[in-house]
Amino acid sequence: MSESPAPTLPPEPAPESTGTTGVASPAPPAPVPAPARGHSTARSLVRLWPQVRRVRSRLSAAAVVAIAASSVGLVIPLVLKWIVDGPVAHRDPGGVWLGALYLLLLGLAEAVLFGLRRWLVARPLAGVEARMRGDLYRHLQRLPVAFHDRWASGQLLSRGTTDLMLLRMFLAFPLTFLLVNGATILIGMAILLAQQWTLGLVLLAPAVPLMVVCAYFETRYSSVARRAQDQVGDLTTVVEEGVLGIRIIKGFGRHRSQARAFRALAHTLRGTELAKARLLAAIWAVIMTLPELAIGAALVLGTLQVADGTVSTGTLVAFLSTALALRWPIESIGFLLAMTQESATATERYFEVMDEEEEQETPEPARNPSGTAAAAAVSPGAAPTAAAVPGASSSAAGLRFESVAFRFPDAPPSAPPVLRHIDLHIAPGETMALVGATGSGKTTLTALVPRLHEPTAGRITLDGEDITAIPRERLRSLVAVAFEDPTLFSASVAENVLMGAADTAGEAELRRALSVAQAEFVHDLPDGAATQVGEQGLSLSGGQRQRLALARAVVGRPRFLVLDDPLSALDVHTEALVEAALRRVLADTTALVVAHRPSTVLLADRVALLDEGRITAVGTHQELLRTNATYAWLMSATDPEETANTGDTGAAGAAGAAEDPAEAGARTGHPPNASGASDTAGASDTAGASDTAEPAETAVTRRTATSASAPAPAPARTTTLAAAPERAPTPAGHAPASVPASAPAEKKDR
DSSP states (O other), X not given: OOOOOOOOOOOOOOOOOOOOTTOOOOOOOOOOOOOOSSOOHHHHHHTTHHHXXXXXXXXXXXXXXXXXXXXXXXXXXXXXXXXXXXXITTTOHHHHHHHHHHHHHHHHHHHHHHHHHHHHHHHHHHHHHHHHHHHHHHHHHHSOHHHHHHSOHHHHHHIIIIXXXXXXXXXXTHHHHHHHHHHHHHXXXXXXXXXXXXXXXXXXXXXXXXXXXXXXXXXXXXXHXXXXXXXXXXXXXXXXXXXXXXXXXXXXXXXXXXXXHHHHHHHHHHXXXXXXXXXXXXXXXXXXXXXXXXXXXXXXXXXXXXXXXXXXXXXXXXXXXXXXXXXXXXXXXXHHHHXXXXXXXXXXXXXXXXXXXXXXXXXXXXXXXXXXXXXXXXXXXXXXXXXXXXXXXGGGSSEEEEEEEEOOTTSOTTSOOSEXXXXXXXXXXXXXXXXXXXXXXXXXXXXXXXXXXXXXXEEEEETTEEGGGSOHHHHHHHEEEEOSSOOOOSSBHHHHHHTXXXXXXXXXXXXXXXXXXXXXXXXXXXXXXXXXXXXGGTTSOHHHHHHHHHHHHHTTOOSXXXXXXXXXTSOHHHHHHHHHHHHHHHTTSEEEEEOSSHHHHTTOSXXXXXXXXXXXXXXXXXXXXXXOHHHHHHHHOOOHHHHXXXXXXHHHHHHHHXXXXXXXXXHHTOOBOXXXXXXXXXXXXXXXXXXXXXXXXXXXXXXXXXXXXXXXXXXXXXXXXXXXXXXXXXXXXXOXXXXXXXXXXXXXXX
C-alpha cells in the first residue's frame, strides 16, 4: 500500500507568430535568461535548502514515518509465508484467522502512518510556499525599474504561481518518496535475497538497464520541461495583455485575429506537452516492462524450484508478494524523476529573479563618458563639503542637476546617451517647467529625481545633499511624483490617494488633496471615497484617474514635487480650476513640471528647454518665446525655420500671444487701459490672443495684477543654462524680470 502521486500542473505556452497574413500576433515576449550550461538537477534543488531548513524536523519526521509505513508493507508478505507454511499447511483454521488479523492490523498501521506523513508535511510546506512567494514579491518591489522594463509581466507571474506550486508539490511528494522508495527497494531486495538468493539475482538483472534509461531520460526531459515552463510565462503575458487591452481589441474589431493568434500559441504549447508525454510514455514503458519480465522469470524459476522441493510454497508466495510490493516503488521512478526535473527547472526560474541585484542605497560613483569619476560625485566615506550640507550655501539649496548624464543599462554601446551634460538648478520654492519635443528625455529626467533610474554620470542634490546618500525611504518621502500615465490600484479612492501620504494621514488630508486636484466627483460616487475603483481604475474616466493621481502626489505636502504633464487629460475649464488650486500648492514646494501646453507652462516661474537630451535654454516663458525659435515652435506650432527667418518680428508676435495686456503695456511703455488692454492696437490684438490661448479663470487672474516693474532689458538671442537668469519676486500674474544669475530665485507671490 502506498500513496498515490499528486498530479503535476501542465505548463503554459509561449507566443509565436501565427504566420498568417493580416493576423495580428502578440508581440514576442521579452527574452528570458537562458539556463546556465552544465545544468545540474541536484545543484539546482540544493538552493532550496535555506527554505527547507526551517521545516527540516517535520520533513525528517515525515520521511521516517513514510519509511516505517513502507517497511510495514514489506512485513505483509512474511505473514503470508507464515500462514501458508503454517496454518494452511497444517489445516489450522484458527491460525488462518489469526494470520488474517495480523494482516488487517498491518494494513491499518500502514494507512495510519501514511496519513500521519501527509499531516506532518502539509502545513509547513504550505508555509514554505507562502514565504517564497512573499520573498519573491518583496524582491520584485526592490528591483530597479530597468529590470521591469526587460522582463515580461507574465514571466514574473508564472514564477510566482505555477513554479512555486511545483516546488511545493516536489517538497511534499517526490523529495520524500525518492528517499522512501529508495529505502523500500533496498530493504525489499535484502529480504528477497535472504529468502532465495537465486531468485533475488533474477530480479536484480534489470537494475543496470534502468539506470541507463533514467540518465538518458533526465537529460532529455529537463530540456523539454524548461521550454514548457518558459512558455507558461509567455502565454501568461499574452493573456494578461489581451485582458488589459480588451478595449483596443474590441474597438478595432480584432477579437477574431487575436483568437487565432492565441490558438497558434496554444498549439505551440500542445506540441511541447506532447513531447513531454512521449518521453514519459517511453520511460514508463521501459520501467514497467523490465521489472515485469524479471518477476515473470522469477515466477517460472521459483515454480520449478517448488516442484523440485528445494523451495517451499510459502517461501515462493512470500517472495512473489514482496516482489509485487516493490513494483510500485520501481515503477514510480519515472514519475518521480519527471516531477523532480520540473521542480529543478522551476527552482532555476525562481532564482533567476531572486539573483537579480536589488537597488543599491549608495551606488558606485557615476562616471563621465571619458571614464573618470564625475567631479561632483560624493564618495560614501568622504567628508561632506560645504555644498553637501543643507543650508551651508544658498546656491546648493533646492533641486540641482550637476553634469547629469543617463544611458539605459541595456542600450547598445554605440547608442548615444538619452541625457547628457544636464546642469539645472531649481531654487527652493521655485517651479520649473520642463519643455521639449516628444522623445527628448523629459520623462527620463524626472525619473532620476526619485531614483527610479540611476544617473550614469554626474549627480543630483536636494538642498545640497546627494540623493544617492539619502536612504530611498526618506528620499521618496521628500519627493512626490505624478506620472503622465496615471496608475490606480484595485482599492478604494481613499486608499489610492493616501498612498502618497504618511500612515497617520486621515480625512482632512484626503479632502484637501481632492480639493486641490478638483476631484470633488469622488463625493458623488456610490460609496464616496470608499468606492472601489477596480483594476487600474478603469471604472473611471481618464481625466478622473489623472486628478486622483495628482491628489496622491500633493496629499503628503512634499518638499519636492515632480509632475509629468499632470493635466493632459483635462478639459480647459477643469484645467483652469486645477491650475488655480495647484498654484497654492506650488507656492510651498520646489517643483519640476513637464509641460506641453502654454497653460501648464504658466504655472512655472522659469522654463527649461530640453532638446535632444540637453538643456539648451532656461528663462521665463516670455523670454524664451521672444528669443528661442525652437521653444516658440513648441508652444505655437510655428515652423522653426520660418520663425528664425522672420527674426524678432515673428518671435515677438509669438511672445505677444502669451503675454497679458498689463505686461504688454509695461514692456512697450504704454499703461493698460480700463479694459486691461494696451492703448496700442498691437496690444489689443495681444489681449485677444491671450484670451484665446488661456483658460478663462487663469486669464482673469493674471489680468487683475498690475505691473510695477520697469521694462525688462532685452535678453540675449538664446538664454543658455550658464547664463540662466534667476528672478526677484514680482507681482502676481506677471513674468519676473531678469536679475543677475548670482541672485537667489524666490517664489513669486501668487
